[in-house]
Each structure stands twice: as C-alpha cells, then as structure tokens.
Amino acid sequence: MKNIILKFLVLFVFLGFTGLVANENASTVELSAHKEESYKTQPMSTMVMGFLQSTGISALINPDPNELNSHGKTMSDFHKTGGRVIMILITFLLFYLAIKKGFEPLLLLPIAFGGLLANIPVANMAGPDGFLGIIYHMGLSNQLFPILIFMGVGAMTDFGPLLSNPKTALLGGAAQFGIFGTLVGAVALSQYTNIFDFTLQQSSAISIIGGADGPTSIFIATKLAPELLGAIAVASYSYMAMVPIIQPPIMKALTTDAERRIRMTTLRHVSRLEKLVFPVMVLVLAILVLPESTPLIGAFMFGNFLKESGVVERLSDTMQNALINIVTIFLGLAVGSKLSADQFLVPDTLAILALGIIAFSVGTASGVIMAKIMNMFPGHKINPLIGSAGVSAVPMAARVSNKVGMEYDRTNMLLMHAMGPNVAGVIGSAVAAGMLISFFK
Amino acid sequence: MDANLVVEGLKFMLLGMGTVFLFLIVMIVSMNIMSTIIHKFFPEPKSAISSTGNQAKDNKKIIAAITAAITHHRQG
Known part of the structure; x- marks a missing residue:
C-alpha cells in the first residue's frame, strides 16, 4: 500500500515538472499570439509556496x-x-450540548455549525459576499x-387553556x-461600576x-444593538434550553409545600368560535394600544x-412544519x-451571559410571586408553580411546572x-418588545 | 448627565411593565366579554357530547362481548 502511494507521488512530481517545462516552452511560443494578461505563468516553487501560504x-x-x-473593520491578531481556534472549540462544545445533552438541538446545531463556518480563515463566509x-x-x-418563526409558533399555539x-x-x-428589572440593573452597573459599559x-x-x-x-437585538446579536441569541437559546435546570430551584425556593399541592379547578370547554375570534381580538388591541408590537403579534396571530x-389546513401545516423548519x-x-x-470573544459576551441568566431567573421568580399575590384575593386558587411558566419558553416552561407539581x-x-x-x-414579551422599540423612536 | 441613565431605566421599567399589564388586563376583560357574548348568542351545538355518550355505550357493549368471549374460552 505504502509502495503504491509512493509511486503515485513520484509520478505526480515528475508529471508536474514535465508539465511545467512544457508549459514554459509553450508560453514563450504563444505569448505574442494570445496576450494572456489574467494568468501569468509561475515557476513551480512559487506556486507551491503560494499554496502553502493559502492553507x-x-x-x-x-x-x-x-x-x-x-x-470591513480591522481585527486584532x-x-x-487563537481566537478562531477557541471559537471552533466552543462550537464543538455546543455540538456536544445539542446532541448529547439535548439542549434545544433544532436551533443550537445550526447556530453552532454556522459559528464553525464563520470562523474559518481565508474563506470569509460571514463577510458580505460569503x-x-x-x-x-x-x-x-x-x-x-x-x-x-413567530408565524409558525402562532400556528402551533393553542389558546384554549388561556381562554x-x-x-x-x-x-x-x-x-x-x-x-x-434587568434593564435597570444593567444600566446601573454600567453607570456606577467599571465591570462593563452598555448603552441604554x-x-x-x-x-x-x-x-x-x-x-x-x-x-x-437586530433593531437596537446588532453588534451584540451573536451573544444575545446564543444566551437566549441556551437559557431556553436550560429551563428545566434553571427554573425548578427558584420555584421551590419561593413556594411552600402546601402551595405546591394546590389543585386547580378543571378547565372549561372552549368553543371553536372563541378560539377563532381571540387572535383577531388581540391583534385589534395591539393595534389600538401599541402598533409598534404588531409586527410580532400580527405574525403570531396570523399563524394562529x-x-x-x-x-386552510395546508397553509397552517406548512407554517407549522416546512416553513418554520426552513427558516430555523x-x-x-x-x-x-x-x-x-472578533465579535464573540470580547468581555461583553460574558456580561451578556451573566445578565441573561439574571433576567431569566428574575422573570421566573416574579411569575411565581405574582401567583402568590393573586392567591391573596378571593376566587379560585392558583398553584404558584404555574407562575414560572409566564416566561414565554413554549412549551418547555409549562412542562417544567407540570413536572415540579407532579413531584409533590x-x-x-x-x-x-x-x-x-x-x-x-409570548404576548407579554411581544408587548414588552414593542415598548422597548417605541422608547428609542 | 451621568445619573440620568438609571433614571431613564426606571422610567422604562414603570412604563414598560405598566403597558404590559394594561394590555393583558384589557385582554382579559375583552376575553371575558367575548366568551359571555359567544356563549349567549352562539352556543355550540351539543352533538359532540351526545356522540361521546354513544361511544361510551358502544364501549360497554364491546367490553361485555370481550368478557363473555374470555369466560367462554376459559370454560372451553
């Protein structure tokens, strides 16, 4: 086997040199005739060096x-x-988390592979022409x-339980x-400490x-801070994937044993007409109150x-499957x-990951606390464990509430x-997003 | 100028949370109104419930048949 490879190598080198000589002879003859300007013949050694330099x-x-x-800006060495190598290793870690640990693989795998491709030198795939x-x-x-994506999520959502x-x-x-809450915290920390410096x-x-x-x-992120998009998207999706790890300790810390055992009254039957009117009704409300949120809410309600x-079974089926998969x-x-x-390996990324998990935990906690507050008023009691599902990771957060409830x-x-x-x-965060956009108008 | 940003953040929070809750409260109220109207004027036909009743009866028949078959098989 080794012999064959060696023979091929010798043959290759020999052919290369003869071809080179032939080429040089030919070029001297035909140079005047063709006037090839785009390609200049080079000696083999230069070509080999050129190839080595392009690896x-x-x-x-x-x-x-x-x-x-x-x-189009300059980068540090x-x-x-080394940064590229680190990033490629990070994408390998993301592969591991997605495949082995099952962390939101539908999104994490394309993101991680995109990250791998974006860090390849010379090819410049993330550039405007890549x-x-x-x-x-x-x-x-x-x-x-x-x-x-919101359209597809809308087509998958059932508003029956809410109705x-x-x-x-x-x-x-x-x-x-x-x-x-995190917005205020981040601004305050940027203002009074030197840990990081984020604008509003x-x-x-x-x-x-x-x-x-x-x-x-x-x-x-694309509207307000496109330079932070990578870190924000990665933080957001990885925390969504880690909902079953992050939420339960917070939920358990804030509730008593008796509260976790609260049984809720069975849900009434919701008629088809109610489900049909609901998306239009919410959209009308959004139009009246906050038109800035209508791109998100409009697409969501369109799908629903x-x-x-x-x-239109076919269209809704396309949105739930083909369309959302392609877009994903x-x-x-x-x-x-x-x-x-050059965009991810900056100190800001760590700050974003830290602030992200704080934001997520505070959101979970305030949902649970809100449920406890609502229980102080007369009416049907609410199990505070469902409060944590107020964060819009559908349906992961709801599954976590169910699982923790079943433990007790x-x-x-x-x-x-x-x-x-x-x-x-989901509706709440779309409204919040609309508010944030309207602040910077 | 320096202290401004935090105050801005607090303003965002008040206004933002206010709007989110306002929106959801309006949504809840209109949901309740909508449900009342729909249940009053466009009640769903009850055919669905009666059909499940029939199914339950059918199931009982099937169960009875299966039990009979099993006892017969055991005796045989």
Whole structure:
C-alpha cells in the first residue's frame, strides 16, 4: 500500500515538472499570439509556496495583516489566530450540548455549525459576499426571520387553556419584570461600576433575554444593538434550553409545600368560535394600544388564525412544519455567522451571559410571586408553580411546572393550566418588545 | 448627565411593565366579554357530547362481548 502511494507521488512530481517545462516552452511560443494578461505563468516553487501560504494552518499562524472582519473593520491578531481556534472549540462544545445533552438541538446545531463556518480563515463566509453573510442580510438584519418563526409558533399555539382561565394571563405579564428589572440593573452597573459599559439600547437588547423568547430577542437585538446579536441569541437559546435546570430551584425556593399541592379547578370547554375570534381580538388591541408590537403579534396571530380557521389546513401545516423548519435553518446559520471570534470573544459576551441568566431567573421568580399575590384575593386558587411558566419558553416552561407539581402530588396535572400563562408570556414579551422599540423612536 | 441613565431605566421599567399589564388586563376583560357574548348568542351545538355518550355505550357493549368471549374460552 505504502509502495503504491509512493509511486503515485513520484509520478505526480515528475508529471508536474514535465508539465511545467512544457508549459514554459509553450508560453514563450504563444505569448505574442494570445496576450494572456489574467494568468501569468509561475515557476513551480512559487506556486507551491503560494499554496502553502493559502492553507488554513498558515492563516492561523501568520494572519494576513490586511484581513478585515465581516463589517470591513480591522481585527486584532488574537481574533485572527487563537481566537478562531477557541471559537471552533466552543462550537464543538455546543455540538456536544445539542446532541448529547439535548439542549434545544433544532436551533443550537445550526447556530453552532454556522459559528464553525464563520470562523474559518481565508474563506470569509460571514463577510458580505460569503453565503452566511448573504443569509444574514437576507433575513436577519431586516428582522424577517424572527417574524416568520413567530408565524409558525402562532400556528402551533393553542389558546384554549388561556381562554378558559383568562386571569392566568397576568402571570405572563409579571414574568416580563425579568426584562425591565434587568434593564435597570444593567444600566446601573454600567453607570456606577467599571465591570462593563452598555448603552441604554444595548442594555435593553440584553435584558429582553429575560422574556425567554428567542425570536423576540433576535428581533430586538437586530433593531437596537446588532453588534451584540451573536451573544444575545446564543444566551437566549441556551437559557431556553436550560429551563428545566434553571427554573425548578427558584420555584421551590419561593413556594411552600402546601402551595405546591394546590389543585386547580378543571378547565372549561372552549368553543371553536372563541378560539377563532381571540387572535383577531388581540391583534385589534395591539393595534389600538401599541402598533409598534404588531409586527410580532400580527405574525403570531396570523399563524394562529389560519390554524383555528380550520379551512386552510395546508397553509397552517406548512407554517407549522416546512416553513418554520426552513427558516430555523437560515436563522441558525445567520446567528452563527455572528459567532466569529472578533465579535464573540470580547468581555461583553460574558456580561451578556451573566445578565441573561439574571433576567431569566428574575422573570421566573416574579411569575411565581405574582401567583402568590393573586392567591391573596378571593376566587379560585392558583398553584404558584404555574407562575414560572409566564416566561414565554413554549412549551418547555409549562412542562417544567407540570413536572415540579407532579413531584409533590402525582395526580396533580398542571400542564394545561400552565399553558395559559405560557402563551400569555409570548404576548407579554411581544408587548414588552414593542415598548422597548417605541422608547428609542 | 451621568445619573440620568438609571433614571431613564426606571422610567422604562414603570412604563414598560405598566403597558404590559394594561394590555393583558384589557385582554382579559375583552376575553371575558367575548366568551359571555359567544356563549349567549352562539352556543355550540351539543352533538359532540351526545356522540361521546354513544361511544361510551358502544364501549360497554364491546367490553361485555370481550368478557363473555374470555369466560367462554376459559370454560372451553
């Protein structure tokens, strides 16, 4: 075997040299006739050197001093060399988390692979002419993809549980305190300490992670702080994936044993007409109160309306499956393109990850506390465990409420009760997003 | 100028949370009104419930048949 390879190598080198000589002879003859300007013949040694210089190894060791990042700015040498290697290793870690640990693999895998591609030297795929850059400009920088995702989520959402117990919508509102509380915290820390220095826009874009809503986070980040998009999207999706780890300790710390065993009254039957009127009604409210939130709420309710209408099965099916899957691939790759070393390996990223988890925890806690406050008033009691579902990670947060509830009472099914605040959380975070955008108008 | 940002943040919080709750409260009220109207003027036909009743009866028949078959089989 080794022999054959060796023979091939010798043959290859020999042919190369003869070809080279022949080429040189031929070129001297035909030079006057053809006047080839674009391609100049080079001696073999120069070509080999040129090839060696264009390898990834050489680009990682001796970076091109004139190489620009995807925004056309200069990068530090670290971001061209070791930084890229670190980022590629980070994407491998994300692969592991997605495949082995099952952390939101549908999004984490495209994002991580996009990040891997974006960190390849020389190829410059995340640049404006690379395919990642083209996808980014096609739908992410203009907020198209998050809106399309919202349509699909709308087509998958069932508002029945919310309609049968409307007051649980307040829990979805309370959980948005995670967003605004963190906003104040981030601004205060930027102001009075030297840990980090975020502007008001950046702080808003970071704190929206507390809504636990990936598309909304991306929507806001591209509008208010596109330079932080990669870190915000990664933080948002990884915390959504870690809902079953982050939420239960907070929920247990804030509730008593008796509260966790509260049984809720069974949900009444919701008629089809109610489900059909509801999306239009919410959209009308959004139009009247906060038109700034209508891109998100409008797309969401459009998807839901098609589903509930029951006459366009094909369209609603496309939205729930084909469309959302295609957009997810593009969205993941486009977000991944922002994971290039020069944008991700900055101190701000750590601050964003830290603020994100605070926002998320505060949101969970305020949902639970809101449920306890509501229990002080007369009426049907609410199990505070469903308060945590007010963050809009649908349906993960509701499943967590159900699971924690079952730990204390095996027959207490909270899933459908928790879906109410869960979908209200989606509406709530869309409203919060609309407010944040309107502040900066 | 320096202290402004935090005050701005607090303003955002008050206004933001206020709007979110206002929106949801209005939504809850209109949901209740909508449900009342729909239940009053457009009640759902009760056919769905009666059909499930029939199904339950059918199930009982099937169960009876299966039990009979099993006892027969055991005796045989």
